[in-house]
Amino acid sequence: MKKYINVLTGSILFKNIKEEQINEILKLGDFNIKEYDKNECIYHKEDTVKKFGILLSGKASIIKEDYWGNKNIVTNINKGDLFAEIFSILYEEPLNVSVVSTENSRILFINISNILNSNKSSEVINIFTKNILRIISKKTLILNKKIEYLSKRNLRDKILSFLSDQAQLNGNKSFYIPFDRQQMADFLATDRSALSRELSNIQKEGLIEYNKNHFILK
Amino acid sequence: MKKYINVLTGSILFKNIKEEQINEILKLGDFNIKEYDKNECIYHKEDTVKKFGILLSGKASIIKEDYWGNKNIVTNINKGDLFAEIFSILYEEPLNVSVVSTENSRILFINISNILNSNKSSEVINIFTKNILRIISKKTLILNKKIEYLSKRNLRDKILSFLSDQAQLNGNKSFYIPFDRQQMADFLATDRSALSRELSNIQKEGLIEYNKNHFILK
DNA sequence: AATAATACGTTGCATTTGCAACCAAAAGGA
DNA sequence: TCCTTTTGGTTGCAAATGCAACGTATTATT
Numbered sequence: 001m002k003k004y005i006n007v008l009t010g011s012i013l014f015k016n017i018k019e020e021q022i023n024e025i026l027k028l029g030d031f032n033i034k035e036y037d038k039n040e041c042i043y044h045k046e047d048t049v050k051k052f053g054i055l056l057s058g059k060a061s062i063i064k065e066d067y068w069g070n071k072n073i074v075t076n077i078n079k080g081d082l083f084a085e086i087f088s089i090l091y092e093e094p095l096n097v098s099v100v101s102t103e104n105s106r107i108l109f110i111n112i113s114n115i116l117n118s119n120k121s122s123e124v125i126n127i128f129t130k131n132i133l134r135i136i137s138k139k140t141l142i143l144n145k146k147i148e149y150l151s152k153r154n155l156r157d158k159i160l161s162f163l164s165d166q167a168q169l170n171g172n173k174s175f176y177i178p179f180d181r182q183q184m185a186d187f188l189a190t191d192r193s194a195l196s197r198e199l200s201n202i203q204k205e206g207l208i209e210y211n212k213n214h215f216i217l218k
Numbered sequence: 219m220k221k222y223i224n225v226l227t228g229s230i231l232f233k234n235i236k237e238e239q240i241n242e243i244l245k246l247g248d249f250n251i252k253e254y255d256k257n258e259c260i261y262h263k264e265d266t267v268k269k270f271g272i273l274l275s276g277k278a279s280i281i282k283e284d285y286w287g288n289k290n291i292v293t294n295i296n297k298g299d300l301f302a303e304i305f306s307i308l309y310e311e312p313l314n315v316s317v318v319s320t321e322n323s324r325i326l327f328i329n330i331s332n333i334l335n336s337n338k339s340s341e342v343i344n345i346f347t348k349n350i351l352r353i354i355s356k357k358t359l360i361l362n363k364k365i366e367y368l369s370k371r372n373l374r375d376k377i378l379s380f381l382s383d384q385a386q387l388n389g390n391k392s393f394y395i396p397f398d399r400q401q402m403a404d405f406l407a408t409d410r411s412a413l414s415r416e417l418s419n420i421q422k423e424g425l426i427e428y429n430k431n432h433f434i435l436k
Numbered sequence: 437a438a439t440a441a442t443a444c445g446t447t448g449c450a451t452t453t454g455c456a457a458c459c460a461a462a463a464g465g466a
Numbered sequence: 467t468c469c470t471t472t473t474g475g476t477t478g479c480a481a482a483t484g485c486a487a488c489g490t491a492t493t494a495t496t
Contacts, residue, residue: 064366074365096362116348129347130334136354143361144315147292148282150368151407153454154482181444189369191484196445198482212444371484372452399474409454414475416452430474 004033004056004108011080012138013054013131021124028118029110036060042099042107043083049095051109054082058105061183063098073186075142076102076178082135150189155198158188163208167217174216184213222251222274222326229298230356231272231349239342246336247328254278254319261301261317269327272300276323279401281316291404293360294320294396300353368407373416376406381426385435392434402431 005022008014014022033056036042042060043049055077062074062083074097077083083099116129145165152158166177177184185192202208209216223240226232232240251274254260260278261267273295280292280301292315295301301317334347363383370376384395395402403410420426427434 064362064369074362096366116351126344126347129344129351133334133347133351133354136351136358140354140358140361143358143365144282144292146365147361147368148314150365151282153407153409156482189371191371192443193445193447193485194483197447200445374452398472410474411455411476412453415477418475 004106007056007080008054008108011054011082012135013080013082014128015131015134016127017124017131025115025124025128026108026110029112029115031108031110033106033108036101036105036107038101038103040101042101042105043095043097045094045096045098050113051111052083053099054108054110055079056106056108058101059103060099060101060105060107063100063186064096073179073183074146146187155188155190155194156202158190159195159198159202160207162188163215163217166215173218174214177213177215180213222324225274225298226272226326229272229300230353231298231300232346233349233352234345235342235349243333243342243346244326244328247330247333249326249328251324251326254323254325256319256321258319259316260319260323260325261313261315263312263314263316267313268331269329270301271317272326272328273297274324274326276319277321278317278319278323278325281318281404282314291397291401292364364405373406373408373412374420376408377413377416377420378425380406381433381435384433391436392432395431395433398431 005019008022009017009019014025017025030051032051036058042053045064057079059079060077060083062077064074077099112132115125116132118125149158149162149165152161163177167173167175169175179187181196182192185195188195199208199210203210207218209218223237226240227235227237232243235243248269250269254276260271263282275297277297278295278301280295282292295317330350333343334350336343367376367380367383370379381395385391385393387393397405399414400410403413406413417426417428421428425436427436
């Protein structure tokens with residue numbers, strides 16, 4: 001545990017909370033840590049979960065899969081991130097998304113309800129609650145972004161709105177996206193070959209330049 | 219104000235909070251109330267907002283509009299609902315969505331940050347914070363649902379996943395959706411005529427029956 | 437180094453979709 | 467009641483897209 005405490009102190013979840021208080025909260029949340037190999041399933045979409053996860057090391061993706069198996073990456077998860085979809089636990093609904101490790105990963109699980117509903121109305125719990133609020137607010141913004149991309153009437157506009165946001169995010173016209181081609185297609189809810197074709201078209205018209213996951217906007 | 223207090227006591231935002239304490243919170247949040255005619259703009263997407271709104275009476279829609287003016291209804295807002303997108307205030311980002319009244323409406327504005335950051339770490343504030351958490355969690359679920367629809371590879375599947383969720387929501391194969399045809403098209407990010415055509419096709423194949431905004435799944 | 441596996445681009449084709457134009461029915465106003 | 471406005475269905479057409487199949491370059495494995 002100790003070796004990961006700096007991941008936790010660095011995470012938004014425990015922002016403004018001291019190390020010894022973090023331990024206190026973890027205990028309250030009946031925490032445990034589990035390791036996963038690459039491509040292992042961390043949560044399955046039909047699970048109803050009590051605890052939710054924080055990625056201590058490695059990488060993972062939140063994936064939505066439809067009836068026929070079309071996969072759609074909702075978000076990538078990086079170190080320190082928590083799986084905000086898991087807020088469905090507050091409503092005790094099934095997840096309806098799966099979480100899959102994309103690298104060897106180590107995950108901390110805690111029972112949020114335990115913490116939120118602990119009768120101790122201490123200052124720490126208060127800060128913790130606000131931190132969660134902040135995280136899920138950000139999640140909402142990200143989901144809204146995604147809806148913005150998906151709402152475009154054609155693939156070209158989906159691509160361009162996504163790329164221009166990525167550029168903005170990186171503060172540079174030249175940037176790397178965190179997806180390979182198939183993942184990008186899944187994220188934009190389209191077909192890989194259709195995506196390749198359209199990227200190619202856009203490049204021919206001189207709007208962008210790209211190679212693999214590196215892009216330059218013109 | 220008094221005539222709306224029951225709207226507030228009935229809302230999730232003030233759940234488990236007594237009437238006199240609601241007043242206390244409202245004061246802390248520097249509240250005000252404003253009226254809007256049908257089709258008036260309540261928030262514009264470029265606004266950066268300090269206060270956010272709770273619909274006391276009437277109806278409104280959260281609308282995303284792209285560069286070329288294609289409108290996309292993100293959600294409808296009903297009595298007691300608050301505009302969760304406005305959680306961007308926690309990040310002080312521009313809204314990037316607009317809120318428009320679809321009926322004559324009356325809206326209560328409060329400054330959430332004032333309340334959350336008030337040093338009084340009273341029990342009431344604590345409950346209030348949890349209520350907000352609950353609301354935005356639900357919002358996240360709704361956004362996830364929407365992403366699920368929009369991620370379908372073709373219009374038919376968008377329609378069918380939307381309708382089957384609506385049926386589930388109403389607990390009945392026969393139900394009314396809260397959209398007219400144009401709004402439904404905007405919500406599913408497609409063209410109205412394309413939507414009509416596909417609905418018609420699906421009906422011909424006997425999967426659904428419909429008339430205006432009333433649907434029956436087979 | 438040889439081989440296998442993966443990632444990405446390309447292309448043909450059938451289907452879907454956006455768009456525009458038009459018509460009919462229903463609702464609202466004068 | 468008559469006229470206007472709104473709402474929704476239909477259709478033709480061009481363009482976009484999903485899908486499958488295939489080729490090549492890159493990366494991983496032995």
